[in-house]
Amino acid sequence: MNQLIRTVTLLWSLALTTGDDTVTCLYSQECVLPCKSDYREIIHWQKLERQTTVNVHSFYSGTDQLKYQNEAYRGRTSMFSDQVSKGNMSLILKEVRTQDRGRYKCYTAISSANKEAFVSVKVKAPIKSVDIKMTDDGITCKTSDVYPKPKISWTINGTPKIISPKDPQEDSRGLFSLTSTLPVQPVQDSLTYTCSISSEDSTQTYIASLTEEKTEIDLGQDITIPCPGSQGETGNFTLTFGSSTVLSYNSETPQPDRIQWNGIEVKVTSKGNIILHKLDSERHAGTYTCEKLTTQSRQLIQTSVQIRTASTVGIIIAVTVSIVVAITVAVIAYVIKKRRSKTSENNGQEGSGGTGHNGTPLDDRLQSEQLVEKRSGTWTD
Template sequence: MASVFRPVFLAPNYTFHISVLLPDANVTCIIPDDCILPCSFRPTGTVVIHWYKQQIPVHSYYYNKDQFGLQNKHFSGRTCLFNSHIPHGNASLLLRRVKVQDKGRYKCYTSTRKGNQELFVNLEVKALIHSVVMEMTNETVTCLSQNIYPVPQVTWTTDPPSAQGALENSVIKTTDHKGLFTVMSTLRIVGNLSNITFFCYFTSADKSQVWTASRKNQVDISHEEGHTLSIPCIAPQNVQNFSLTWTHTSLKEPTVILKYDTKTRHTFNLWEGEATLDQDRLLLGDASLLLHKPNVEEHSGTYTCSFSGLQSKHTVQIRVNITVSSISEDEQKVQRSWWSTAASAAFVLFTIIVALPQCVRQRGLEMRTVSHRHNGADFIEGGSSKGVDTTASFIVRQHGAECDRLQLQIETQSEMASSAPNTAEVCTADLPPGTEIEQEEKPEGPPEEGNDGLLSRSEEGDGF
C-alpha cells in the first residue's frame, strides 16, 4: 500500500513545507522603558505570528488580527505588533514597561503558505544608576544607590590619597519586590575626616556606566559678624553643564538659599543682597559663597554646596559660627577717652548755661548794693567810711571767691574738652547790657569833701 502524504494543519489551515532557522539576536532594554524585540519574515500573503518565552505564550496574531485568548497574564496589556507593517514582513514585538522578570530567551514564530520560520531573541534588562547619595559621620563614609539592576561594582579613593588597605569597605545588597537592587557601601575611617575628599564609584555590570559621588567636610569656620565672609566650595575636577545648589541648615529644616544652572544661566537667590557668587570663577569650578554682612542669628549654621553634573555629584559641607563683634583694647581706650571728653564738655556746657550766669548776676547785684551804700544818705555825720569799705570788701570777696572757684573749675574742664569755649569770654559775653563789674577799691587818702570822715549810724551799731 502506497504511503499518503498528509499535511500538518495549524490554525489557520496552512500547509508548511519549509522551516528556516536564523541565529539568535541579542537585545538589552532599560527598565522601565519600552523595548522592541526584532523579527522579520518574507511576506507572501497572509501570515500567522506567535511569540513565546520559553513556551509561555506572549503574543499571537492570525486571521489578520491580534489574538489574546492564550496570552500569559504577566504580559497582559504590555505587548503589541506593528500591524500596519506586517504585510511588509515586520513581525517585531513591542514590549512596554520592561521589568526584571522579562529577561530571557524569546521565540518569534512566523508561518505563511510557503513555509514557517523561527527566530530567537535573547533579552537582557538593566536599570541605570540614576544617583548616588553620599553621607559622612565622624567615623564612616557611606554611598547608597537604589533601583539598580544588575548589581554594580563599588570602589573608593581619596584626595589626598589614603594608605593602602585603609579603604576597605563593606557592601550590603538588597532587592525589592520588582527585583531591583539597593546597594550600600560603607567605608570606616580612623582619624580626622576634615579636608579629605572621598570618592566612591558605582560601575555598572556591563561597564557602560560609571557614576561618581564625592564629598568633603571642611574645617569649621568662626567669623565675626559684620565682616565679609567667603565660604569655600571648589569642585575637585573640571565640571561642565552642571547645576549648583547652596543649602543652609540651622535649627530648622534645610533651606535652599541659592541655585544656579549653567545650561540656562538661571539664578535663584533667596538671600539676594546678602550672598553672591562670582560668575566668572563659578564656570571654573569655584562656587564659593560670599556673605556681605553676616550676623549671628541668621547666618550661623551648616552650609552645603552641591555640584550636580552628568553621572556625578560633588558635595562640600562646612559649619559656620558667626560670633558677636569684639572690641580691642585700643578701641576701648578710644571709647573711654571719647566718653570722658564728652562728659567734660557736657559739664562745661551745663555750667555755662546754668551756674555761671547766676554767679555773674549775683556779683553785679552785690556790687550795686555796695556802691549804693557808699554813696547814699545812710552815712552818719562825723563817722568814718572804713566800716562800709570793710563790709563791702568782705561781701564782694566772698561772692567773688565763689565765682573765681567756679571759673577755675570751668577752665580745668575746658582743658579736658578741647571743644569747650573759653570761660572768661563766655562770662563777659553773658553779662546783661550796661552792667559794669566794679573792682574793690582801697582808700588811698583822706575821705572826699562832704563826708568829713564821719561814720554812718549803721556802722556804729555794728561796732566797727
C-alpha cells in the same frame, strides 16, 4: 524525477533560522524586539525557558490572537499591525520587568514554509542617583532600584580604601539596593571621600563625593563658599544652609549675578564659587553645602562656618589672660621654690663644713651661746 520533487518540497518546508539579535531593555520602559519576515500569515512570539515555552503574543487572520497568552504578559504586548503586511513582525513589550530577560523566538509562517528568528533580551535598571552623606557611623553611600547587581569602591583623597562589602539587597521586583559606610578619618583639613558605584557588567559608573571644609571669620566679614568643579563644567548647582536652599542654577544657563538671602547679599563669581557678603549675625554660622549634580555624578563640598562675635572675642581674651596669669604664677612659684631649695642646700653644706675643719666655727658658736647665757644669769660652770 518524482523523488527530486519530493526532496525539494521537503527542503522548502523546513524552517529557516537566523542568528540571535540582542536587545537591552530599560526597566519599566517600552522595548521593541525586532523581527522581519516575508511569511506573514501566522506570527507567534514565544519565550524559551529551560523546561518550557511561554506564549507571549500571537497574530494571525489579520489580528491579535491572545487567547493562549501567558498571564505575565497580559496587557503588555502589541505589534505594529499596520506594518505586518510590509514584513515588520516586531513585538512591542511594555512596562519591562527584570523577569522579561531571556531568549525569545519570532516564528512566522505561510502554508508551505516557516521561519524562526531569535532575540536575546537583557534588562537594565541603570543607576539614577547616589546619596552620600555624613552619619554617626561615618560617610554613607546609598543607591536603590538598580539592575543587575551593583558594586562599590571607596577612596579618600584619591587613595583606595578597602572595607568589608555588604551584599546588595534584592526586592520583590528583582531590583537591588546597596548601602556602604566608610568610617570617618581623624580630623584633617579638606578630606574628600569618594564612592564609585558600578553596574555588574561595568558598563555604567556613578561617582559621588563629599569634601569637608572648615573656616572661621569675624563678624561682618565676607566669606567664599567653594563649589565642586564649577568652572567650565556642566551641571546643576545648589547651595543649601541646613535644610534651607540659598540658591540654585544650571551652569549652561546665565548665572544669577547676586541675590538677597537671610538679610545678606549672595554673589556667584565667574569661577562658580559663591560669596556671602558681610555676615553680621551668629544665625549665619553653620554648615553650607554646595552640590553639583550631573547624570552620572554627585559632588558635595560642606563648609563649616564659625563667626567670632564681640562676646566670643572677649571670652577668648579672658581665657587667654587667665592662662597667661596661671602660667606666670606657676613660673614664679617654681623659681621661688628652686631658690629656697638652693639656700637650704648651701646652709647644709656650711654646717657640715664646720665640723670638718678642726671644729673652729662650731666652737665659736658655742662660746657665743655660753656668753649670752652668762650675761643673762642662766649660765653655770
